[in-house]
Amino acid sequence: MDYNVYNAIKILKNKSGSKNVVFISSAELAKEMKISQQTASRIIINLYRNKFIDRTMDNRKQKIILLEKSLDLLYYELNELHSILEMHQNFELGGNVKNGLGEGKYYISKEGYMKQFEEKLGIKPYPGTLNVKVNGEYENILRSIRSADGIHIEGFNDNERTFGGVKCFKAHIDGIKCFLIFPERSSYTDVIEIIADIYLRDELKLKDGSELKVNVDIDN
Amino acid sequence: MDYNVYNAIKILKNKSGSKNVVFISSAELAKEMKISQQTASRIIINLYRNKFIDRTMDNRKQKIILLEKSLDLLYYELNELHSILEMHQNFELGGNVKNGLGEGKYYISKEGYMKQFEEKLGIKPYPGTLNVKVNGEYENILRSIRSADGIHIEGFNDNERTFGGVKCFKAHIDGIKCFLIFPERSSYTDVIEIIADIYLRDELKLKDGSELKVNVDIDN
DNA sequence: ATTACTAGCACTCGAGTAG
DNA sequence: TCTACTCGAGTGCTAGTAA
Numbered sequence: 518m519d520y521n522v523y524n525a526i527k528i529l530k531n532k533s534g535s536k537n538v539v540f541i542s543s544a545e546l547a548k549e550m551k552i553s554q555q556t557a558s559r560i561i562i563n564l565y566r567n568k569f570i571d572r573t574m575d576n577r578k579q580k581i582i583l584l585e586k587s588l589d590l591l592y593y594e595l596n597e598l599h600s601i602l603e604m605h606q607n608f609e610l611g612g613n614v615k616n617g618l619g620e621g622k623y624y625i626s627k628e629g630y631m632k633q634f635e636e637k638l639g640i641k642p643y644p645g646t647l648n649v650k651v652n653g654e655y656e657n658i659l660r661s662i663r664s665a666d667g668i669h670i671e672g673f674n675d676n677e678r679t680f681g682g683v684k685c686f687k688a689h690i691d692g693i694k695c696f697l698i699f700p701e702r703s704s705y706t707d708v709i710e711i712i713a714d715i716y717l718r719d720e721l722k723l724k725d726g727s728e729l730k731v732n733v734d735i736d737n
Numbered sequence: 738m739d740y741n742v743y744n745a746i747k748i749l750k751n752k753s754g755s756k757n758v759v760f761i762s763s764a765e766l767a768k769e770m771k772i773s774q775q776t777a778s779r780i781i782i783n784l785y786r787n788k789f790i791d792r793t794m795d796n797r798k799q800k801i802i803l804l805e806k807s808l809d810l811l812y813y814e815l816n817e818l819h820s821i822l823e824m825h826q827n828f829e830l831g832g833n834v835k836n837g838l839g840e841g842k843y844y845i846s847k848e849g850y851m852k853q854f855e856e857k858l859g860i861k862p863y864p865g866t867l868n869v870k871v872n873g874e875y876e877n878i879l880r881s882i883r884s885a886d887g888i889h890i891e892g893f894n895d896n897e898r899t900f901g902g903v904k905c906f907k908a909h910i911d912g913i914k915c916f917l918i919f920p921e922r923s924s925y926t927d928v929i930e931i932i933a934d935i936y937l938r939d940e941l942k943l944k945d946g947s948e949l950k951v952n953v954d955i956d957n
Numbered sequence: 958a959t960t961a962c963t964a965g966c967a968c969t970c971g972a973g974t975a976g
Numbered sequence: 977t978c979t980a981c982t983c984g985a986g987t988g989c990t991a992g993t994a995a
Binding site for chain 1: 739740747750751755811812814815817818819820821822823824826877878880881
Binding site for chain 3: 552553554555556559
């Protein structure tokens with residue numbers, strides 16, 4: 518069944534394009550998957566129950582909306598193949614500097630994270646994050662990066678609360694080494710957070726709204 | 738079963754690295770695939786019968802060699818995901834000019850091909866091919882390109898013999914537009930053939946052995 | 958240790974069909 | 977037309993076990 522899920526999502530995504538919405542009957546899906554209408558129907562129900570899709574039974578034909586979980590599955594598979602086939606590519610993201618509200622600083626500075634950054638990334642980060650809003654045209658690339666494994670930083674417990682795990686990706690901006698960091702449990706957002714061992718805003722002479730390109734290495 | 742084939746090949750390729758050879762017991766494979774040893778054994782037999790792998794029953798552990806068909810499967814899937822997720826990337830190939838033996842000229846000049854080149858590629862090719870031996874480090878990228886669909890040129894019948902179909906990929910060298918052409922039925926080789934509407938050797942001042950970089954667009 | 962056969966069972970598929 | 981239920985058949989799994 519797992520395979521059917523993957524295959525169906527591939528076909529649905531292909532037909533839905535960038536809007537992730539597709540009108541398709543179970544018979545049509547069946548034909549594309551070379552299976553019976555009944556099985557296609559069962560697969561759709563299954564996808565819905567497992568929150569891969571949303572669906573509305575419009576008039577006659579159903580409308581299927583692909584949810585994040587579906588996209589994650591495809592991007593995950595893509596990354597796995599990239600990794601297996603040793604096609605480590607460098608991705609470029611373009612975006613604009615966004616005003617950080619200082620939350621970054623709060624998290625980064627936590628001993629529980631900072632210790633691991635030094636161990637696993639080999640840098641002692643400047644206590645703060647550079648937030649970049651990624652341009653829409655880079656969405657696919659950003660999703661691809663997000664669904665890769667990256668360098669895992671464990672979550673931990675403060676005496677006050679719980680801090681979740683994050684994952685990091687080696688990157689550079691204008692030749693300056695830095696890391697993208699993503700919370701491990703969070704849904705898609707087009708804002709990325711970047712850390713480095715220096716204050717990037719000064720070093721790169723950035724202010725809110727400045728355009729920049731970030732080169733990300735996914736080596737796995 | 739199809740899914741098992743794909744999954745097993747993924748795991749085998751991952752363990753085999755660039756040499757495409759791996760020593761693995763059916764029990765180990767079973768563990769990775771989260772299935773029983775017996776099923777893993779059956780899958781291996783199946784892969785062998787369908788020429789995805791070769792195997793020798795060394796001492797105790799078997800030695801598995803991944804064949805072209807396995808790599809093709811993985812690269813095909815990778816391309817499909819690229820296409821579905823609209824991640825058209827530009828690939829760079831590096832290599833050296835190889836002496837063409839004039840066979841290229843014979844094929845290219847055939848009316849059956851030439852007509853289609855004009856129609857489908859929009860160029861009237863110079864009658865000859867630039868042969869480039871691709872450096873080993875670009876093998877993965879070359880395989881990825883080869884397994885993509887490209888622009889299809891139909892095979893045809895001369896009154897003497899049959900000419901097979903070929904597929905083309907838009908590319909450029911130092912800003913000069915050209916096309917990679919691959920016979921549709923042929924096994925992997927590290928030599929690529931390039932056509933353009935001008936004589937590339939003159940235009941780019943190339944001689945045998947000259948280094949060059951080719952940028953290939955896979956847009957699907 | 959290995960690989961891989963056989964037997965039995967569980968699961969998934971598609972046909973028929975209802976709503 | 978659509979979706980999707982039930983049910984019988986067949987496929988493919990795992991356990992046991994031989995070599």
